[in-house]
Amino acid sequence: MDQSITWTAVVLILTGMCVGEGILPPGPLSGAVAGAVKFTTTLKPPEKPFLSVSWSFKGVNIITSTSVNVTDPGHADRISLDRATGALELRGLVLEDSGEYTITIIPDGGLQKLGTTTLNVFAPIxxxxxxxxxxxxxxxxxxxxxxxxxxxxxxxxxxxxxxxxxxxxxxxxxxxxxxxxxxxxxxxxxxxxxxxxxxxxxxxxxxxxxxTVNFGPHNISIIGPAEASPGHRVMLQCTADSVPPANFSWLFNGNETQVNTSSYIIERLGEENIGNYTCTASNLVTMMENSTIIYLRASCAAPCWSFSVLVISTLALRRLI
Structure with a gap:
């Protein structure tokens, strides 16, 4: 009788019928140092309790539960076993808990069930x-x-x-x-x-x-009207891409002005304000500078026509002189 039982077990093992497919969800599982992880199974509690539930880690027994529990001393205070489903909770995780875990279940009447999964333990960043x-x-x-x-x-x-x-x-x-x-x-x-x-x-x-990358000045430009009505306020705004922010200076018709800001403001446009405005942007770190020019003229609408003629005549007179 003993020989018959042994032979049956051997046949089952050779045919693979003793392995419970899908007893553990696909891994790997991940856990944090000092945290906990639960190895759940896909099994439902049977009508009759399992005869035996065993868990091993890297081939070394953690716990075997039959009528009594035999627990590895290194895991005694860190594990809890759900006898009904075979699920195992592991607490107080350390990096050395990383590796392969295997469960073996012997039902009360039925085939032995096996499952294997992997746990990776990580130290929080x-x-x-x-x-x-x-x-x-x-x-x-x-x-x-x-x-x-x-x-x-x-x-x-x-x-x-x-x-x-x-x-x-x-x-x-x-x-x-x-x-x-x-x-x-x-x-x-x-x-x-x-x-x-x-x-x-x-x-x-x-x-x-x-x-911080110090660069520029690049893309220097003057924002403002190219022409304006006499007597109106005019503002020319100089911009440049620069780190650190650029320093600005202005020339009027090639002559230096006292304006050293990004804005050049003319409170009332007159004949004396017509001409070329040059903005120069400089960077004291890169030791680079860049310039641009805008020509400001009086608008030629009828109300200012006589003014425009006056300006042209005056400029022509200056050239002759």
Whole structure:
């Protein structure tokens, strides 16, 4: 009789009929250090309690529950077993709890059921920060790098600039582990806020860094009317793309004025105000400057026609002299 029972068991094992398919949900499971995780099964409580429920970790028994429980001393205060379904809760997780877990269930009448899954334990991410060498960066003359640091189990690092993904380019490159980004050389487009998003399956953290690239002045222009009615107030506004903000100065017909702001204001347009206005923007860090010119004239509507003639005659007289 004993030989018959043994032979039946061997046949079941060889045919795979003893393995309970889908007894554990697909893994891996993720857990945080000091946290808890529950290995649930797909089983419903049977009419008759299971004869035996066993869990092992890396081939070493954690708990075997029959009429009594036999528990590994290292897990005694950290596990709870649901005898009805075989589910196991593991608390106080440590990194060393990562690995393969196996459940073996022997029903009261039926086939042995097996299930295996994997647990990955991660240390929560803390202290994320971005570091960069302290230096004054000037467009096309300087290079720099940003380094993303954090504590914990780091699975991924993602770099962003001004809220958008930062792609590699002919000037932007990354270290293999994405820990550092290199910019050689910097340009005005590299000026802005950089973010490094560090994550693992149980936590994430984002660090920010404002990178200052000194550049310009670029795109200098004068906003204002090219012509205006005599007696009217006229304002010319000079703009330029520059970091730090540009300093401004104005020339009128090639002569220096006392205006050193971005705005040139004429309270009442007169004959003496007709001519070329030159705005010069300068950057004291990049040591660059740029200029633009606008010609201001009186409008030629009928009411100011005589005035326009007067202006032309006066200018012609000055040229003759």
């Amino acid at each position: 803390t202290g994320a920060t971005i570091r960069s060498p302290a230096a004054t960066l000037i467009e096309d003359k300087s290079s720099t790098n940003l380094t993303c640091e954090a504590s914990g189990s780091i699975s991924t690092r993602v770099w962003l600039k001004d809220g958008h993904p930062l792609p590699p380019s002919d000037r932007v490159s990354f270290s293999i582990d994405k820990r550092a980004v290199f910019i050689r050389p910097v340009q005005s487009s590299n000026h802005g806020t950089y973010q490094c998003r560090v994550s693992n399956p149980v936590s994430s953290m984002t660090a920010s860094y404002n990178l």
